[in-house]
Amino acid sequence: MQCTVIAETVGDSLHPITSQLIGAASSLGASPIVVVPGGIGSEEAASIDGVSKVVSVVGDCFSTFDGGAWATALSPQCNGVIITGATSNGREVAARIAAKRGVPIIQDVTGLSDGITITRPIYSGKAVETTTVSGDCVITLRANAFDSAGSGGSAAVNVVDQSVDVSIAVKEAINKATERLDVSEADxxxxxxxxxxxxxxxxxxxxxxxxxxxxxxxxxxxxxxxxxxxxxxxxxxxxxxxxxxxxxxxxxxxxxxxxxxxxxxxxxxxxxxxxxxxxxxxxxxxxxxxxxxxxxxxxxxxxx
Amino acid sequence: MTIAVLLKQVPDTTAKITVSNGRVDENAVSKWSFSPYDEYALEAALQLKESMGGELVAITAGPARCEKLLRDAAAVGADNLVHISAENINDFDSTQMQKLLAAAVEKSGSSVVFCGKQAADTNSGSTGPGVAELIGASCITMVSEVISDSGGYLATRPSSSGHEKVAVSAPCVFAFDKGVVEMRRPNVRGIMMAKKKPIETWSIEELGLDLGTSGISIDSHSPPAEKPPGQKFEGADSVSTVVGKLRDEANVI
CATH class of the missing domain: 3.40.50.1220 (TPP-binding domain)
Structure with a gap:
């Protein structure tokens, strides 16, 4: 099965969920291509077990988050089943890539098995849905729901320069009052x-x-x-x-x-x-x- | 200018969800409401309309029960009401749903679209960015506030260091998180006016769509896995015991 993982980054390194996405792809029997937005953490991605290739997509568009621009830049590098993290940015990029490619998206997945059979919570966890997908699709995975892949890989890194227009401009940054850890990031x-x-x-x-x-x-x-x-x-x-x-x-x-x-x-x-x-x-x-x-x-x- | 607000009717967040024969039983839902984030989107859209003029069209897709949602939107100030008649939207995959909504947005002539960041039933968050892609619009998600600014819009969204205000021009989609202001309550006049307001019903055929077949099939719904009963202790003296168990049994600290 062809599978592409879109890496999630935080600051200047990979977000820990990236390794979980690769672990999940491997559990489906895939050796995923990992596409890295902005090229941040490409070497780290290449060292994760099970990765067949890293595509580091670089360009000015990655300095501001614009889901539409990111999807346009990343989509040409993706193939087969596309996996991202169910983070707020991951969900947005995934939804745009799915719409661009005309394939269905299933968000916030907590279980995967061959075929592909997918389980996810619905009604905010008051029920669980099991679906089967035939053909290509985009899926986003909930953080901490899948085991991380190990390290020790040595995949090649290809760098692709992809210039895309950004339609969103940051006008003003408002810093948060405290430096406290965010609940969505905390263990x-x-x-x-x-x-x-x-x-x-x-x-x-x-x-x-x-x-x-x-x-x-x-x-x-x-x-x-x-x-x-x-x-x-x-x-x-x-x-x-x-x-x-x-x-x-x-x-x-x-x-x-x-x-x-x-x-x-x-x-x-x-x-x-x-x-x-x-x-x-x-x-x-x-x-x-x-x-x-x-x-x-x-x-x-x-x-x- | 026309502003579209995409609204979804979902089981109220206080409603119990029951599963029978492998499907969530919609007949057992005690109360249907606006999806909570859609309420913030509607209020923000009303405020934008009040600040710059124009018309607000409320759009929903679903069975006949959804007309109540449109009346409720009219009671707080929606000018036009569009019901995309579709008996079981739960059988649509994301591609089909987005095609439907994108076609309705285009038919309504709207260049700015407000919606919730995700619906309270599917919890997906695909609709805003997906519709934006199909209509060729910019999209900002997790928005808490939108104001008009030098011919475009300024939206507040979270950033890694707090919040940021970002500028964007039409066509654009704003997918709302919890906003700054709760949805206003309707007054008596609003409720009376809403009763008389016509609802335009558009069928899938009238929108000129061929939705094809769903790329996913729902195998089953099930109740969440029951957790085995936990251990219960009395009094604050037990705190140190629990902390010990968190370290030795659970290995989480």
Whole structure:
């Protein structure tokens, strides 16, 4: 089977999802071509196991994100089944490439098997859909849903200069207030909900986050009512996250919140109400007030 | 100028989703609503129209129940209502759906299109960029605000360091994330006017489309895998036990 992986980059290196995309392609029996937008991390891509060839696509268009321009520059290098990450940029480029080529796209895939049979969550995880694709298609894969490929490869790198007009110009950059890790990037997340009383109490969660290198998330209720940034919101109208560890503090577990975090690998719930629905998805539930549990958590994590 | 807003009716986010005979049972859905991101798109489109004039056309595709969605859009200020009549849009693949919407956008004469970044049922996010590709437009996704600016538009979107304002000209598609302002509530006059507003119904044939066959086939829907029951502890004294288990059983810290 012919397969192309479009690499995802962050800053000046490959995003870790790239290796997962290659791992997933290999699991279908493919030796994928890896197309690298802007050429960032091409050598690193060439060293990943199972890669048949790296095409480093360079051009001015890669200095600004314009999904349309990127798709125009990358599509000619792609063949067969095209795989990207289900990140916001990955989804956009993938959708444009699919529309350009007139092939179907299936987004946010969490399972793949021969044929190709694809599973993905729908209704924000309230159901799962299994589909079969015949012919070429574009698929985007959810982060952390597939095992990474190993390293040790030594594929050739071809450089292609592709000049494409960009139709979007950045006029003003607004830096975020904090340098905190984003919930969609984090391997550990500690989230707070209405149960922690007031906005100021998030500082206690931030202290825990600092100890274990976690991101801080929030439920919709506190984003809407206390004015926490929407970028922190986990749930159906916020971010869908799949960290290794998700710690929910004072979050009752509305169906919309569960939709955004239920596929985390391990879930810890701290809530004073033993009947809170969040305990239904928790691997480890602690029935306690946050005032008692969070200092204990800080102490226990500090002494690890 | 005509602004199009693409709207999708989905099960309300509070609704329970049940699966019977391998398919999500739409008859069991207790409440249908706007897909949440579409509400932000609609509000932003209304504000853009109010700032620069023009007409706003609300477009949806789906079965007859979707007319309610168009009436709700009219009640808050949509000028024209277009219903693309299609009984089961869930059987369309992305290519077919985008062809349908792109044809409707073109027929409506719109050069600026607003939509949600993804629908709350399929959670895909393919429609905005896909329609943009088909109509030859620029597309900006994850948008939270759009204003008109020196003949074009200035859209706010996230960037690696925070946010950025990007300039773009028509034709363009804005796919909305949660916006700055919640959708306004309709007033009584708006609701009365909306009841009388005609809905244009366009069939696939009237749009002159041959959608071909879907490139994907849905094998089944199923409920999410049940998680085995977790371990539950009482009181804050158990925190250190749980932390120990996270280290030794789960190996995540």
């Amino acid at each position: 550990i997340i500690i989230s707070g909900g209405r149960g922690i009383g007031q906005k100021e109490n998030f500082s206690h969660l931030e202290e825990v986050a600092d100890i274990i290198g976690a991101a801080v998330g929030a439920s919709r209720a506190v984003v809407d009512e206390w004015g926490m940034p929407h970028s922190m919101q986990v749930g159906q109208t916020g971010k869908t996250v799949t960290p290794s560890l998700y710690i929910a503090v004072g979050i009752s577990g509305a169906i919309q919140h569960l939709a955004g975090m239920r596929s985390s690998k391990y879930i810890v719930a701290i809530n004073k109400d033993p009947e809170a629905p969040i305990f239904g998805v928790a691997d480890y539930g602690i029935v306690a007030t946050w005032e008692d549990a969070v200092p204990a958590l800080k102490a226990a994590l500090s002494s690890l």
